[in-house]
Amino acid sequence: MIEVLAMGGDGAYVWSAYGITLAVLAGNVWAARRRRQAALERARASGGAERPRRRPTVRQLQ
Amino acid sequence: MKLPRWFHQLGSPPYVYRLAERLSPWLGWSGCLLIAVGALWGLFGAPPDFRQGEVYRIIYIHPQTSYVGMMAYVVMAVAGAVGFIWRIKLAHAVAVSAAPIGASFVLCSLITGAIWGRPTWGTYWEWGDPRIMSQTLLLFLFLGYLALRASFEDRDKADRVSAILAVVGVVNIPIIHYSVEWWNSLHQGPSITRLDEPAIHASMLVPFLIMVAGFTFFFYWLLLNRLQGEIVERERDARWVQELVSGGRP
Amino acid sequence: MGAFRAIVLRDLRVAFRRWSEVANPFVFFAVVVALFPLSLSPSAPELRSIGVGVVWIAALLSSLLALDGLFRNDAEDGSLEQLLLSPVPFGVTVLAKIAAHWLVSVLPLVLLVPLSALSFRLPASGLPTLAFALLLATPSLSVLLALGAALTVSLKRGGAIIGLLILPLAAPLLIFGTRATDFALHGEPVAGPLYLLAAMAAAAVSLGPPAVAAALKVGLE
Numbered sequence: 165m166i167e168v169l170a171m172g173g174d175g176a177y178v179w180s181a182y183g184i185t186l187a188v189l190a191g192n193v194w195a196a197r198r199r200r201q202a203a204l205e206r207a208r209a210s211g212g213a214e215r216p217r218r219r220p221t222v223r224q225l226q
Numbered sequence: 227m228k229l230p231r232w233f234h235q236l237g238s239p240p241y242v243y244r245l246a247e248r249l250s251p252w253l254g255w256s257g258c259l260l261i262a263v264g265a266l267w268g269l270f271g272a273p274p275d276f277r278q279g280e281v282y283r284i285i286y287i288h289p290q291t292s293y294v295g296m297m298a299y300v301v302m303a304v305a306g307a308v309g310f311i312w313r314i315k316l317a318h319a320v321a322v323s324a325a326p327i328g329a330s331f332v333l334c335s336l337i338t339g340a341i342w343g344r345p346t347w348g349t350y351w352e353w354g355d356p357r358i359m360s361q362t363l364l365l366f367l368f369l370g371y372l373a374l375r376a377s378f379e380d381r382d383k384a385d386r387v388s389a390i391l392a393v394v395g396v397v398n399i400p401i402i403h404y405s406v407e408w409w410n411s412l413h414q415g416p417s418i419t420r421l422d423e424p425a426i427h428a429s430m431l432v433p434f435l436i437m438v439a440g441f442t443f444f445f446y447w448l449l450l451n452r453l454q455g456e457i458v459e460r461e462r463d464a465r466w467v468q469e470l471v472s473g474g475r476p
Numbered sequence: 477m478g479a480f481r482a483i484v485l486r487d488l489r490v491a492f493r494r495w496s497e498v499a500n501p502f503v504f505f506a507v508v509v510a511l512f513p514l515s516l517s518p519s520a521p522e523l524r525s526i527g528v529g530v531v532w533i534a535a536l537l538s539s540l541l542a543l544d545g546l547f548r549n550d551a552e553d554g555s556l557e558q559l560l561l562s563p564v565p566f567g568v569t570v571l572a573k574i575a576a577h578w579l580v581s582v583l584p585l586v587l588l589v590p591l592s593a594l595s596f597r598l599p600a601s602g603l604p605t606l607a608f609a610l611l612l613a614t615p616s617l618s619v620l621l622a623l624g625a626a627l628t629v630s631l632k633r634g635g636a637i638i639g640l641l642i643l644p645l646a647a648p649l650l651i652f653g654t655r656a657t658d659f660a661l662h663g664e665p666v667a668g669p670l671y672l673l674a675a676m677a678a679a680a681v682s683l684g685p686p687a688v689a690a691a692l693k694v695g696l697e
Contacts, residue, residue: 168270171280177345178283181338182265185287188334189261192327192448200455207462208471310690366644373637374627386694387627391641394623394687398645401676405648409655 229312237314239457240466246450253447260440267433275430284342286433290441292335292361296399297445298328299364302371303396306389318385319460321392322375323452327445329368336361356410360403367395381460479564480572487576491545498542498580502588505538509592520597527596528606528657531589532650535610539617540639542581543625546573547692551629557696570622570685570692578618586610598661605660605670612673613649619684620645626691648676 171178235241268286275282302324309317339358340350352358371388378384461467491498512530513523550556550573559569589610590603598606624638656669 171283172274174279174281174345177281177341178269181284181341182269182287184337184341185291185334188291188330189444192330193451195326196448196451196455200451200458203455203458203462204471207458207467210462211468363644363647366640370637370641370644373640377628377631377637383630383694383697387691390623390687390691390694391627395645397683398648401648402644405651405672409651 237312237316239316239461239464242316243454243457243466243470246454250447250450250454253443253450257440257443257445257447260436261444262440264433264436264440268430268437272430272433273427278346281342281345284338285430286437288335288338288342289434290437291331291338292357293438294441294445295328295332295335295361295364295368297442298324298331299367299392299399300396301449302328303389303392306385306392310386310389310393315382315385315460316457318389319453319456320449321389322385323449323456325368325371325375327448327452329365329372331445332361332365332368336365354410356403356406359406359410360399363402363406364399367399371395479562480568480575483559483564483569483572484576484579487545487573488580490549491576491580494545497545501538501541501581502584504541505534505585505588506592508534508537509595513596523596524598527593527598528602528654528661530596531593531606532654534592535585535589536617536643536646536650537639539582539585539621540624540635540643542577543621543635543638545581546577546622546625547629548625551692551696556692560693560696566689566693567685570626570689571681574618574622574685574688577622578614582614582618582621586614593657602657602661605666606657609653609656609666609670609673612670612677613653615677616649616673616680616684617646619680619688622688623684623691626688626695629692629695649673652676 169175169179264286268283272283272286274280302321305317305320305324308314309321336358339361343352343355344350371391374391375384375388378387458467458470509530512526512534516522516526547556550559560566562569586607590607593603593606594600620642621638624642627641628635628638652669652673656666656673659666659669
C-alpha cells in the first residue's frame with residue numbers, strides 16, 4: 165500500500181498535483197454555491213423593493 | 227433574421243434558471259463520478275510510463291485543466307458576442323460566470339504543470355516552453371477581463387465592454403499561440419532537455435479521455451451554478467425571484 | 477476621405493497645442509532605456525545582447541502613457557459625441573483618430589528606437605530592419621492602444637488597467653518585431669517575420685476600427 169502511494173519516489177509531485185487540482189475543483193464548487201446563496205439572501209432581503217410597479221391597464225383606469 | 231423558438235426561451239431568465247436546476251444534478255454527479263473513476267484508474271489502474279515512471283500520472287489532470295481553461299475563454303467570448311449582438315442579458319450572465327472558473331483552471335494548470343516540470347524537465351518553470359507561455363498569457367487575458375469588469379459600476383456597460391474585449395481576445399488567442407510556438411522553435415537549443423511525447427497507449431488513453439469528459443461536465447456544472455447565482459443577482463426584484471425566495475415553487 | 481483628412485488635421489492641431497502632454501511618453505522612453513544599463517551592466521557585449529528587447533519593451537510601455545489624447549479628452553468635452561452623431565461613418569472617424577495618434581505619439585518611436593539601439597552598441601546593419609519592423613508593428617499596436625483607450629473611456633481612472641488589457645495581446649508583435657531585428661543582426665533572412673507583421677497590421681487596421689467604434693459607442697452612452 166505504502167509502495168503504491170509512494171509512486172516510485174515521485175509521490176510528492178503526483179499527490180501535490182492531484183491535491184491542488186482537487187482543491188481548485190472544490191473551491192470552485194464552494195464559491196459558486198456561496199455566490200448563489202448570497203444572491204438569494206439579497207433577493208429575500210430586498211423583498212422586491214425595486215420592482216417597477218406594473219403600469220395600470222386601460223380597464224383599471226376606467 | 228428569424229430566430230428559432232428555443233433561442234428566445236434561452237433568453238428568458240426564469241426558464242433558464244429552472245433548466246439549470248434540472249440539468250445541474252445530472253452534470254454534477256456524472257462529472258464527479260467520471261473524475262473519481264478516471265482519477266482512480268489513472269493513479270492505480272493505468273501502467274507506469276516506461277520513460278517517466280509514475281510521475282506521468284499528472285497527465286490525467288494537467289492537460290484537462292488547461293483544456294477547460296481554454297474552453298471557458300471560448301464560452302465567455304461566444305456568450306459575450308451573443309449578448310452583444312442580440313442584446314441578451316442572459317448571455318452576458320453566462321460570460322461573467324465562465325470567467326472566474328476559467329481563470330482558476332488556467333492557474334491550476336500552470337501550477338500542476340510546474341509540479342510536473344520539476345521531475346521531468348528539471349525545472350519548475352521553463353520560459354522556453356510555448357505551452358507555458360500561452361497559458362500564462364491566457365491567464366493574463368482572463369485577469370484583464372475580470373479587472374475591466376470590476377472597474378465598471380454600471381453592470382450593463384460592463385457586460386458590453388467586456389464582451390468586446392473577450393471577442394478580441396478569442397480572435398487573438400490563435401495568433402498568440404502560433405507566435406509563441408514559432409518563437410520557441412528558434413530557441414530550442416541543447417539546454418532544454420525535454421522528453422518527447424510518444425503516442426499515448428490505449429491503457430492510458432481510456433482514463434485520459436474519461437478525465438476529459440469528467441472535467442468538461444464538471445465545468446458546465448460549475449457554470450450553471452454560477453449562472454443561477456448571477457441570474458438571481460440580476461433579477462433580484464423580479465416577481466419570479468421573489469416567489470422563489472419566499473418559498474413558493476417558481 | 478475629406479472628413480478623414482479633416483479629423484486627422486484637427487487632431488494634429490490639438491496635439492501640437494498640448495505638446496508637453498504628447499512629449500511625456502518619449503521622455504519616459506528615454507528614462508526607461510537609460511535605467512537598463514544602470515541596473516544590468518554597462519559592458520558592450522551585454523548591452524548588445526539585451527538591447528533589442530530593451531528598446532522594444534520600453535517603446536511598448538511608453539506608448540501606454542499617451543492615450544488620453546486619443547479619445548478621453550474628446551469624450552470629456554463632448555466633441556466625440558458630436559463626431560458620433562455626424563454623418564461621417566463612425567468607423568472612419570475612429571480610423572482617422574487612430575491615424576492621427578499614430579503620427580503624433582507612435583511614429584516618433586520609429587526614429588527614437590533605432591537611435592537608442594545604437595547606444596546599446598547594436599551594429600548599424602540591423603537598424604534598417606529594426607525601423608522597418610517598427611513601422612510594420614506600430615499600426616497593429618496603435619489599434620490595440622485605441623481599443624484599450626476605448627474600452628476604458630467612460631472610467632474615471634481608466635489608464636491603470638489598459639496595460640493589463642492590451643499588453644498580452646501585443647505579445648505577437650513583440651515576438652516577431654524583436655526576432656526580425658535579431659535575424660538581421662545575425663545576417664539571416666528577415667522576410668518571414670516582417671510578412672507576418674504586415675499581415676497582422678492589415679488585419680488589425682481592417683478589423684480593429686469596428687471593434688473600437690463599438691467600444692466607444694458603449695462608453696459614450
